[in-house]
Amino acid sequence: MGRTLAQKVWDDHVVRRAEGEPDLLYIDLHLTHEVTSPQAFDGLRAAGRSVRRTDLTIATEDHNVPTTDIDKPIADPISRAQIDALRVNTAEFGIENYELGNKEQGIVHIIAPQSGLTQPGMTIVCGDSHTSTHGAFGSIGMGIGTSEVEHVLATQTLPLNPFKTMAITVNGKLPAGVTSKDLILAIIAEIGTGGGQGYILEYRGEAIRALSMEGRMTMCNMSIEAGARAGMIAPDETTYEYVRGREHAPTGADWDAAVAYWKTLPSDADAVFDKEVIIDATKLSPFVTWGTNPGQGAPLSATVPSPDDFTDEVDKVATEKALAYMDLTAGMPIRDIKIDTVFIGSCTNGRIEDLRAAAEVLKGKKIADGMRMMVVPGSVRVRLEAMAEGLDKVFAEAGAEWREAGCSMCLGMNPDKLSPGERSASTSNRNFEGRQGPGGRTHLVSPAVAAATAIRGTLSSPADLVGSN
Amino acid sequence: MDKFTVHTGTGAPLRASNVDTDQIIPAEYLKRITRHGFEDGLFSAWRKDENFVLNKPEHQGVSVLVAGPDFGTGSSREHAVWALMDYGFKVVISSRFADIFRGNSGKQGLLTAVVDQSAVEQLWKIIEEAPETPVTVDLAEQIITAAGFTTKFEVDSYVRWRLMEGLDDIGLTLKHVDEIEAFEAKRPSFKPKTV
Numbered sequence: 001m002g003r004t005l006a007q008k009v010w011d012d013h014v015v016r017r018a019e020g021e022p023d024l025l026y027i028d029l030h031l032t033h034e035v036t037s038p039q040a041f042d043g044l045r046a047a048g049r050s051v052r053r054t055d056l057t058i059a060t061e062d063h064n065v066p067t068t069d070i071d072k073p074i075a076d077p078i079s080r081a082q083i084d085a086l087r088v089n090t091a092e093f094g095i096e097n098y099e100l101g102n103k104e105q106g107i108v109h110i111i112a113p114q115s116g117l118t119q120p121g122m123t124i125v126c127g128d129s130h131t132s133t134h135g136a137f138g139s140i141g142m143g144i145g146t147s148e149v150e151h152v153l154a155t156q157t158l159p160l161n162p163f164k165t166m167a168i169t170v171n172g173k174l175p176a177g178v179t180s181k182d183l184i185l186a187i188i189a190e191i192g193t194g195g196g197q198g199y200i201l202e203y204r205g206e207a208i209r210a211l212s213m214e215g216r217m218t219m220c221n222m223s224i225e226a227g228a229r230a231g232m233i234a235p236d237e238t239t240y241e242y243v244r245g246r247e248h249a250p251t252g253a254d255w256d257a258a259v260a261y262w263k264t265l266p267s268d269a270d271a272v273f274d275k276e277v278i279i280d281a282t283k284l285s286p287f288v289t290w291g292t293n294p295g296q297g298a299p300l301s302a303t304v305p306s307p308d309d310f311t312d313e314v315d316k317v318a319t320e321k322a323l324a325y326m327d328l329t330a331g332m333p334i335r336d337i338k339i340d341t342v343f344i345g346s347c348t349n350g351r352i353e354d355l356r357a358a359a360e361v362l363k364g365k366k367i368a369d370g371m372r373m374m375v376v377p378g379s380v381r382v383r384l385e386a387m388a389e390g391l392d393k394v395f396a397e398a399g400a401e402w403r404e405a406g407c408s409m410c411l412g413m414n415p416d417k418l419s420p421g422e423r424s425a426s427t428s429n430r431n432f433e434g435r436q437g438p439g440g441r442t443h444l445v446s447p448a449v450a451a452a453t454a455i456r457g458t459l460s461s462p463a464d465l466v467g468s469n
Numbered sequence: 470m471d472k473f474t475v476h477t478g479t480g481a482p483l484r485a486s487n488v489d490t491d492q493i494i495p496a497e498y499l500k501r502i503t504r505h506g507f508e509d510g511l512f513s514a515w516r517k518d519e520n521f522v523l524n525k526p527e528h529q530g531v532s533v534l535v536a537g538p539d540f541g542t543g544s545s546r547e548h549a550v551w552a553l554m555d556y557g558f559k560v561v562i563s564s565r566f567a568d569i570f571r572g573n574s575g576k577q578g579l580l581t582a583v584v585d586q587s588a589v590e591q592l593w594k595i596i597e598e599a600p601e602t603p604v605t606v607d608l609a610e611q612i613i614t615a616a617g618f619t620t621k622f623e624v625d626s627y628v629r630w631r632l633m634e635g636l637d638d639i640g641l642t643l644k645h646v647d648e649i650e651a652f653e654a655k656r657p658s659f660k661p662k663t664v
């Protein structure tokens with residue numbers, strides 16, 4: 001019987017397989033950052049252990065860093081302590097750390113693909129749930145806990161139990177103006193935030209093949225929001241072209257050997273998935289969330305749902321609670337929801353293509369009166385690339401703030417936060433209560449919708465701008 | 470991780486059921502960056518009460534916690550186990566533990582011994598009457614003894630083996646280091662390196 005992409009990558013990394021034990025998997029790349037690593041290093045120190053493969057490990061500072069005045073000391077003592085600990089730990093254990101101010105610094109899931117460290121057919125882990133991003137290259141990318149971080153540091157392996165596979169086939173072409181973010185939000189709304197539990201998802205079909213690597217990363221990034229362990233997309237010419245020539249990409253004979261191997265990875269025609277979901281791309285339109293989990297979403301053209309729209313008692317209660325927290329009335333058009341903060345950035349949509357998409361909408365326009373708009377590149381490289389293209393000027397002229405690289409307003413862990421009651425349209429991945437700051441309200445959107453919303457002041461798509469302004 | 474065969478120490482009777490991990494250590498302690506020093510967070514809300522068992526002079530230096538049923542429910546935080554161990558506990562005895570807490574304990578080297586609730590009551594009585602009574606927990610024999618009272622206890626056989634061998638997860642994996650090396654020797658040269 002044929003094997004799936006996920007099974008092939010898994011099998012190729014099994015160090016040890018024994019009856020009644022989890023598989024011991026080899027880890028090709030371990031990404032670390034300041035929040036989930038300190039106790040892991042402390043554990044190593046206490047046990048007198050070292051890092052097995054410093055050459056397969058990298059660190060960066062992202063969750064806690066400020067995105068303005070980065071030359072000044074970090075004000076929050078806990079953030080500062082975590083960053084200081086990372087610097088001490090990486091120096092002591094011999095791991096390269098991309099410190100704040102380094103041109104390689106940025107969000108952990110942005111820096112690895114951009115430098116070519118993320119390639120097809122790898123196992124990649126990080127103490128962060130959005131490690132699923134790297135699945136866009138046809139790798140298994142998994143978020144792990146602090147004990148597991150310590151385990152990987154010490155052994156470069158991880159004991160893991162088997163998984164199930166789910167194929168999500170997206171047939172047809174996405175209509176103009178519909179992006180990968182809209183698609184993944186629609187998929188999560190369809191299968192639910194627990195729909196992927198215990199599965200590795202594989203996105204396939206015509207619409208997926210047509211996506212750029214950036215778009216594929218956005219899709220895989222949010223697999224975790226459907227409860228999945230990982231999300232993957234088979235490598236193809238688009239993948240090879242993205243990797244080719246990057247700093248850590250193979251060269252010469254190694255490149256040829258790598259491509260030959262990568263070509264063996266796509267799921268076999270007779271591979272059997274444990275579950276299959278089929279999505280019709282042609283029926284999709286810009287999609288946004290109205291509630292307090294990423295599955296509570298609807299097309300921008302819809303109205304805010306009512307608890308009565310749901311038959312399931314749990315959904316009813318969840319909807320009621322979400323509407324109360326979000327201060328929304330059932331039945332109101334989603335397009336009428338007034339927004340006061342727009343955030344473009346995060347490991348979901350903080351790549352160059354995302355910034356280009358937003359800039360294209362904003363070019364020559366002004367954001368609405370009283371609107372706060374923050375544009376935060378996902379890495380220093382993305383920042384420099386955007387500036388070389390003049391995108392920073394487009395944002396500044398429109399009235400947006402152009403910031404330094406980091407996780408920023410994706411989570412309320414650094415100075416960029418929502419105040420209680422503030423409402424954002426955000427290109428990030430989680431709209432949980434208080435995620436962007438205590439009492440803050442989040443609507444997840446694509447970069448294009450975020451930009452159009454900044455201009456109109458209510459949730460909008462670029463199509464809504466035609467004829468206005 | 471130290472090998473565990475027999476442990477003898479004094480006990481603390483915690484007359485409470487459903488002690489969740491928020492009670493064991495509140496969330497505010499989770500922001501720390503060290504793996505040690507969580508003893509001050511252990512039962513921190515309860516320790517504000519001077520009559521709380523761990524505040525009593527006769528229960529200083531204890532290492533065996535005897536608790537009511539359903540110990541360790543709630544959030545999966547590993548800090549709960551760290552806090553108990555940092556405080557000096559080697560064994561927790563209860564009639565029922567939450568699964569995740571039991572799993573976390575086994576990984577860190579804290580023994581969770583399961584006995585009947587009647588045995589818990591008996592131990593409470595013995596310790597309260599004579600706090601200095603040594604409580605002996607014999608993992609090899611799976612027996613607890615205190616002042617002439619003896620009871621069998623249950624522990625997962627895999628966890629028991631690991632505790633007796635003194636192997637944490639990493640130690641277990643490193644037993645197979647030759648297999649890891651063999652795998653590394655075959656890794657293709659095109660795989661990327663960070664440096």
Ligand code: SF4
Pocket residue numbers: 062063107108109128130346347348406407410411428429
């Ligand atoms: S951008 Fe957000 S989701 Fe991504 S790594 Fe940073 S905090 Fe996590």
